[in-house]
Amino acid sequence: MATVSNNSQSNPAYSIDEAVKQAVNVSDATQLENNFLTLMVAQIQNQDPTKPVDSTEFLNQFAAMSQVKSLENMASLSKSNLVLLDNLQTLTAAGLVGQEVKVATEQLELGADKVKGEINLEHAAGKLALVVTDSNGVKKEIDLGSQAPGRVPFELDPNALGLAPGSYKVEVKSDSGEYPKVEVAGRVTQVRVSAEGPVLEVIGVGSVPFYNITEFGQTQTAGLL
Template structure:
C-alpha cells in the first residue's frame, strides 16, 4: 500500500471517527453501525502512522457509548414485548367476562324497558342523596334517595316506572352538600370489541365502556 493511500485511509477514518458521536443513532440499524465501527477501528489501527499512533482511549470511549445505546435498544425491545403481552392478557381477560355481570364507572346510561341497578359511595353520612338523569334534549329527572349512611348506596333506575323513553341519559349522584359522586352501574357484558386503545365492553345499561372503567367483576353474593 502506498504512503498516499495510507494517509488517505487515515484521514477518512479520522473524519468518520469525529462524525460518530454527533450522528443521530437509528436503533434499528445499530447492529450494522456496530459492525462498521469495528471494521473502521481495525482499518485505522492497521493503517496508522507508527510514529504517531492513534489514541486507543477514543476507540474505547466510542465503543462504550455504542454498547450503552445497544443496551437501551434491548431494553426498549423488552419493554415493547411486555406491553404487547399485557395488552393480549387484557384482551383475554375482557373476552372471559362475556356473559358475566360487572360494575363500571359511568357518566351515562342506555335505558330501554329494563331497570338498571348500580351504586355510589358516600364517605360520610348524608341527610339527602339524589340521582339526576338528563336526556339528549336536556330534560332532567331527579330520583330522591333520602338519607344514607356512609358506604355503598344502591340505586335502581326503572324507566317504565319513571316514564322515561329509551335512549341515552347522563347520570349524576349528589349528597346533601351537592357534592358530585362517582356513579357505578351493574350490568351484563354482552360482547367485547378490540380497539386501538384496548378492549371495549358492551354492557347492558351502560353501553360501550372501556375495560379500564371496570371496578368490580366476579360472582356476587
C-alpha cells in the same frame, strides 16, 4: 474517496464512507456494534503515527455504542411485554361475555329493563340524589334521601320514572360537596378489540373500556326506587 487496506492480499479494500453509513443504521443493534468495531479498527490502522488517537476516545465511543444497544434491547423487551399484556387483557375481557360486571360510568343506555348500581360515599350525606340528563338536556332528579358513608345501592326503573329509551348522562348530587362516581351493574354481551384495548358492550351502559370495570361476577344490589 479514501480507502482502507490492511496490507493483506486476502482482504479487499474497505471504504470508510461505506462503514460510516452502515454504522449509523440503528435498526439492528448487533449490526450497529459490529460495524462500529470495524470502523474503529480501520481508524486505528490508518491513524497518523505522529499524532495517534487517544485510546480513551475509542473506549468512550464503544461504551456509548454498547449503551445504544442496551437501550434498543430494553425498548424491544418493553414492546414485547406490552403486546403480551394486551393479549392477556383481551383474553380476560373475552371471558367476561355473558357475565355481570360493575363499571364506573357517567353514561347510561336506558331501555325497558331496570338498571342496578351503587354509589360509594366517603362522607355522610343529609340529602343525596341521582341526576339523569337526556340528550336534550332535560334533567330528572331521583332523591335517595339521607345516607351514611359506604355503599348506597340504587335501582332505576325507566318505565316508572317516565324515561324514554336512549342515552343519558348520570351524576350524583350530595349536600356534603362530595362528587362520588356511579357504578352500574350489567351483563357483558360483546367484546370489541380497539387500538386502546378491549371495549365491552354492557347492558344498561353501552360501550365501556376494559379499565373502567370495577368488579367482576354477580352482584347483589337492593332496589331503592
